[in-house]
Amino acid sequence: MRVGTLVLLCALVAVAWSKPVWKEKNRGYKNYRLVRLSPTTQDQIDFLKRLENTVQLGIDFWTPSDHPGTHNIDIAVPPKTYRTFIRLIEANKITYKVIQEDIQSLIDTETTSNNKAREDKIKSKACESQGNSNWKGKGKNKCKNGQDAVATFSNLATDSIVGTYARHGEINAWLDAVAAESNGLATVETIGQTYEGKDMKVLKIGEDGTKPAIWVDAGIHAREWIAPATLVYIIDKFLSEYNSLPELNKYTWYMLPVANPDGYEYSHTSDRLWRKTRSPQSWGCRGVDPNRNWDSHFGEAGTSTFPCSDIYPGTGPFSEKCTQNIRDFINEHKDRLKMYLSFHSYSELWLTPWGWGTEKPSDNAEMMRVANLGKTAVQGINGKSWTVGAPPDILYAASGGSYDWAKEKAGIKYAYTLELRPDGNASNGFVIPTSEILPSGKEVYAAVKKVASELI
Numbered sequence: 001m002r003v004g005t006l007v008l009l010c011a012l013v014a015v016a017w018s019k020p021v022w023k024e025k026n027r028g029y030k031n032y033r034l035v036r037l038s039p040t041t042q043d044q045i046d047f048l049k050r051l052e053n054t055v056q057l058g059i060d061f062w063t064p065s066d067h068p069g070t071h072n073i074d075i076a077v078p079p080k081t082y083r084t085f086i087r088l089i090e091a092n093k094i095t096y097k098v099i100q101e102d103i104q105s106l107i108d109t110e111t112t113s114n115n116k117a118r119e120d121k122i123k124s125k126a127c128e129s130q131g132n133s134n135w136k137g138k139g140k141n142k143c144k145n146g147q148d149a150v151a152t153f154s155n156l157a158t159d160s161i162v163g164t165y166a167r168h169g170e171i172n173a174w175l176d177a178v179a180a181e182s183n184g185l186a187t188v189e190t191i192g193q194t195y196e197g198k199d200m201k202v203l204k205i206g207e208d209g210t211k212p213a214i215w216v217d218a219g220i221h222a223r224e225w226i227a228p229a230t231l232v233y234i235i236d237k238f239l240s241e242y243n244s245l246p247e248l249n250k251y252t253w254y255m256l257p258v259a260n261p262d263g264y265e266y267s268h269t270s271d272r273l274w275r276k277t278r279s280p281q282s283w284g285c286r287g288v289d290p291n292r293n294w295d296s297h298f299g300e301a302g303t304s305t306f307p308c309s310d311i312y313p314g315t316g317p318f319s320e321k322c323t324q325n326i327r328d329f330i331n332e333h334k335d336r337l338k339m340y341l342s343f344h345s346y347s348e349l350w351l352t353p354w355g356w357g358t359e360k361p362s363d364n365a366e367m368m369r370v371a372n373l374g375k376t377a378v379q380g381i382n383g384k385s386w387t388v389g390a391p392p393d394i395l396y397a398a399s400g401g402s403y404d405w406a407k408e409k410a411g412i413k414y415a416y417t418l419e420l421r422p423d424g425n426a427s428n429g430f431v432i433p434t435s436e437i438l439p440s441g442k443e444v445y446a447a448v449k450k451v452a453s454e455l456i
């Protein structure tokens with residue numbers, strides 16, 4: 001038995017008395033630390049892979065473990081098990097650094113920024129509706145005509161969600177509203193309901209049935225809030241620019257801003273860092289990783305058979321309602337679909353197939369050409385330098401992913417996963433203020449336009 005394993009076993013006995021951390025409801029993250037590890041040997045990686053399934057520690061891998069030396073591994077650690085965790089890391093001689101002392105303070109900062117962004121939107125809207133006046137601007141409670149800009153959080157107008165972290169119901173209402181006001185340019189199709197009965201609404205932009213098509217989804221991982229917010233921004237731009245830009249109007253676009261509504265809502269109401277779906281599983285745990293739930297090398301690399309794990313792929317391919325609904329819609333339209341894009345966060349990566357292993361598709365050179373054009377377009381907006389490549393080469397292997405299925409099984413040539421802001425060196429990961437939404441939207445919109453103009 002290796003020293004690392006022995007220390008791990010002893011540590012688990014020591015923490016076994018405490019109730020499992022993963023079952024807490026309405027959980028907060030006070031004094032949870034974010035620890036960045038830099039493993040350099042395969043032994044250290046193997047140890048971290050075992051640790052990933054050790055739920056008693058209550059730790060949360062924000063970036064899963066894989067190759068030594070290729071990327072940082074960020075792990076959220078509860079205060080209760082922090083000392084045990086550090087003992088294990090030190091026993092395995094893994095270099096580490098605490099990059100956040102209190103994850104709850106990150107969440108609080110994000111909440112404040114979102115409340116402020118919503119309040120500003122509401123004040124601006126209130127001034128518009130009160131005698132066509134304009135709001136005086138940030139920090140002001142008056143409209144330019146002197147009237148009060150009354151703001152309450154309960155009345156975020158359906159056309160005012162751009163630049164905020166909106167709830168799923170607000171996003172659905174907004175999709176209905178923008179479609180109704182689009183003079184026939186856009187329509188909403190409900191592609192099915194989730195396990196909890198929430199409507200999954202796709203916005204179709206452009207005429208349906210004849211043109212080649214492009215699919216874009218976001219938020220299949222619940223806690224990656226920047227992804228749906230970025231797609232909402234892009235939809236808003238599409239509605240005003242679709243008719244005038246040939247790279248947009250030569251396609252019909254299908255946009256699904258929240259691909260995992262049950263998980264997304266839960267991340268708003270109960271656990272900001274929830275990742276999975278919300279369907280009941282064995283061991284009293286809930287949820288499946290919906291981006292390990294697709295029928296492409298299901299249950300292989302980057303998954304766990306333990307139902308409480310964040311990378312549990314489910315009992316079989318498409319066990320989840322949300323992935324079934326997307327699969328069925330894509331299968332129905334696959335003959336016209338030229339590109340599949342899925343927005344995640346974080347690390348600033350343009351991921352090419354395959355996610356499950358180092359083998360490459362036969363058209364890899366073309367996949368890389370278009371991906372690199374996307375990267376260049378992103379860089380042209382705010383100077384962000386994304387990394388392009390297949391997950392096993394630059395991040396970590398992950399099987400059963402949606403974009404692998406889109407290319408392998410649905411035959412969609414250009415299938416990519418985009419990991420949005422922040423970059424891999426940031427110390428806030430999934431929890432970023434609303435001030436990042438517009439810059440993210442602008443750079444990803446530029447990239448989407450560029451790649452759409454280059455498909456062959």
Ligand SMILES: [Zn+2]
Binds near residue numbers: 345
């Ligand atoms: Zn993700």
